[in-house]
Amino acid sequence: MESNTTTAITAIKQEVKLREWLAQVEEQKASGMTVQHWCAANGINPKTYYYHLRKVQERSATKAPAIVPLNAPRQSSDIHIEKDGLCISLPSDIGADTLIALVHELC
Numbered sequence: 867m868e869s870n871t872t873t874a875i876t877a878i879k880q881e882v883k884l885r886e887w888l889a890q891v892e893e894q895k896a897s898g899m900t901v902q903h904w905c906a907a908n909g910i911n912p913k914t915y916y917y918h919l920r921k922v923q924e925r926s927a928t929k930a931p932a933i934v935p936l937n938a939p940r941q942s943s944d945i946h947i948e949k950d951g952l953c954i955s956l957p958s959d960i961g962a963d964t965l966i967a968l969v970h971e972l973c
Contacts, residue, residue, distance in 0.1 A: 884925055887918040 894904045905912045945956040956965065
């Protein structure tokens with residue numbers, strides 16, 4: 867029974883350490899500093915940082931759902947107006963008031 871307890875305690879310690887390093891990694895990224903500068907400012911050996919970064923990334927990869935990129939062709943939804951040889955192309959997000967005023971001017 868002691869073996870199960872020891873294993874559980876070890877797993878909890880590892881989880882706590884992983885969460886602490888996740889916070890450290892997020893802090894480094896938010897700092898805007900390079901890893902070298904951040905490590906120097908925080909008294910951490912860069913090799914230690916990269917070791918724990920890899921552990922955090924490995925853990926995140928096992929928990930994250932698979933993301934599959936989807937490349938759907940983009941449909942052109944621009945508005946095209948032609949009158950008397952004049953061709954006007956407008957973006958699809960043009961305001962209704964602007965479009966109505968333009969159509970009134972052309973007609």
